[in-house]
Amino acid sequence: EVQLVESGGDLVQPGGSLRLSCAASGFTFSSYWIHWVRQGPGKGLVWVSSIRGDGNDRSYADSVKGRFTISRDNAKNTLYLQMNSLRAEDTAVYYCTRGGYPVVTPAEYWGQGTLVTVSS
Amino acid sequence: QSALTQPASVSGSPGQSITISCTGTSSDVGGANHVSWYQQHPGKVPKPIIYEVSNRPAGVSNRFSGSKSGNTASLTISGLQAEDEADYYCTSHTSSGTWVFGGGTKLTVL
Numbered sequence: 706e707v708q709l710v711e712s713g714g715d716l717v718q719p720g721g722s723l724r725l726s727c728a729a730s731g732f733t734f735s736s737y738w739i740h741w742v743r744q745g746p747g748k749g750l751v752w753v754s755s756i757r758g759d760g761n762d763r764s765y766a767d768s769v770k771g772r773f774t775i776s777r778d779n780a781k782n783t784l785y786l787q788m789n790s791l792r793a794e795d796t797a798v799y800y801c802t803r804g805g806y807p808v809v810t811p812a813e814y815w816g817q818g819t820l821v822t823v824s825s
Numbered sequence: 826q827s828a829l830t831q832p833a834s835v836s837g838s839p840g841q842s843i844t845i846s847c848t849g850t851s852s853d854v855g856g857a858n859h860v861s862w863y864q865q866h867p868g869k870v871p872k873p874i875i876y877e878v879s880n881r882p883a884g885v886s887n888r889f890s891g892s893k894s895g896n897t898a899s900l901t902i903s904g905l906q907a908e909d910e911a912d913y914y915c916t917s918h919t920s921s922g923t924w925v926f927g928g929g930t931k932l933t934v935l
Contacts, residue, residue: 749912750865752925755924768826808877809918810859810861811916811924812863812871812873815872817870
């Protein structure tokens with residue numbers, strides 16, 4: 706059974722930093738694109754970042770480029786999102802999602818999400 | 826990276842059919858068949874219901890169908906049921922190698 710478990714969400718002040726983690730199990734982690742998708746309170750889904758299975762291809766939404774860094778440790782089956790220079794508008798539930806194969810989709814499986822609140 | 830355009834809300838009576846549109850550009854929706862749809866009930870994690878424009882994941886009702894014409898993808902739900910009341914989101918891969926979601930559509934079953 707595919708499982709994605711996010712952790713690391715917290716209350717942080719504007720300008721602060723946070724690192725999210727996503728522990729994966731039930732599939733060959735290194736074979737899949739993994740993504741971060743966020744959802745602000747009462748708002749829609751927004752794609753944040755993606756990383757290829759081998760870690761050598763990454764992409765970011767314009768709204769987080771230069772502030773967030775996605776990475777993965779395939780030996781630990783874990784995905785990370787380092788979030789710096791946080792802003793109030795980054796407040797959201799952050800979901801870790803697994804891409805599909807062979808179907809092309811960013812979110813065949815979803816974690817339960819972790820809440821990040823940016824406020825003073 | 827502009828969000829895909831979806832109607833904010835749609836409604837229908839039980840048994841009827843509704844269609845939700847998802848409009849993008851030739852750089853995303855119109856550029857390839859990499860459009861997916863997700864259903865999200867309040868307080869729940871989104872659930873995939875359509876992949877690659879028109880393919881249903883295992884276990885998803887055949888009342889859900891997808892299509893695409895030009896830069897607009899569509900999700901049709903036939904034989905509306907009360908349990909279909911939820912938010913629906915489309916997403917598409919882009920020519921830049923990123924992904925973009927639509928703003929979401931709230932479906933109300935009258």
